[in-house]
Amino acid sequence: MGDDRGKAAKQPEGDLVIRTIAMPADTNPAGDIFGGWLMAQMDLAAGNLAAARSRGRNATVAVDGMQFLRPVKVGDEVTLYARLQSAGRTSMKIRVEAWARNRFETDSFPVTEALFVFVALDEDGHPRALPDL
Numbered sequence: 001m002g003d004d005r006g007k008a009a010k011q012p013e014g015d016l017v018i019r020t021i022a023m024p025a026d027t028n029p030a031g032d033i034f035g036g037w038l039m040a041q042m043d044l045a046a047g048n049l050a051a052a053r054s055r056g057r058n059a060t061v062a063v064d065g066m067q068f069l070r071p072v073k074v075g076d077e078v079t080l081y082a083r084l085q086s087a088g089r090t091s092m093k094i095r096v097e098a099w100a101r102n103r104f105e106t107d108s109f110p111v112t113e114a115l116f117v118f119v120a121l122d123e124d125g126h127p128r129a130l131p132d133l
């Protein structure tokens with residue numbers, strides 16, 4: 001079965017954090033994969049990295065440059081890659097890429113990317129200094 005999304009021009013950057021399958025329950029009324037589902041997967045991937053770096057609770061404070069590059073179809077294998085781009089006193093900028101692969105094909109393609117900003121939080125929900133590495 002062919003895939004008309006073209007050849008991947010690059011390789012994913014970052015650590016593989018999540019791999020999942022886009023299911024019919026994740027579609028919008030038109031039957032395509034809902035962008036909000038993909039954003040949630042990206043948020044989960046960035047949050048996982050943020051939790052490991054901050055060694056505790058954190059929250060998404062901003063999402064910059066969200067780009068939907070290609071559609072995701074039901075049945076696609078979706079893989080989330082995340083990497084820490086920079087860290088401030090309490091915040092972390094985490095670059096996330098989502099790639100999709102038609103389950104009957106071998107090539108994967110970038111489908112979305114964005115820069116997530118997370119802030120480490122204390123028990124009261126206030127910004128918390130990141131621990132030393």
Ligand SMILES: CC(=O)SCCNC(=O)CCNC(=O)[C@H](O)C(C)(C)COP(=O)(O)OP(=O)(O)OC[C@H]1O[C@@H](n2cnc3c(N)ncnc32)[C@H](O)[C@@H]1OP(=O)(O)O
Nearest residue numbers: 047058059060061062087088089090091117119125126127
């Ligand atoms: C996993 C989830 O819970 S997702 C749910 C959605 N997210 C939320 O509910 C978070 C809601 N937001 C908040 O509670 C607050 O904004 C907080 C607690 C995260 C931050 O409070 P603020 O008063 O903005 O804190 P403060 O001004 O001290 O900024 C903290 C850090 O975030 C950075 N920051 C704050 N807003 C932004 C922004 N829009 N873009 C980039 N960085 C930001 C600051 O530069 C600072 O970084 P640094 O300490 O590394 O220098």
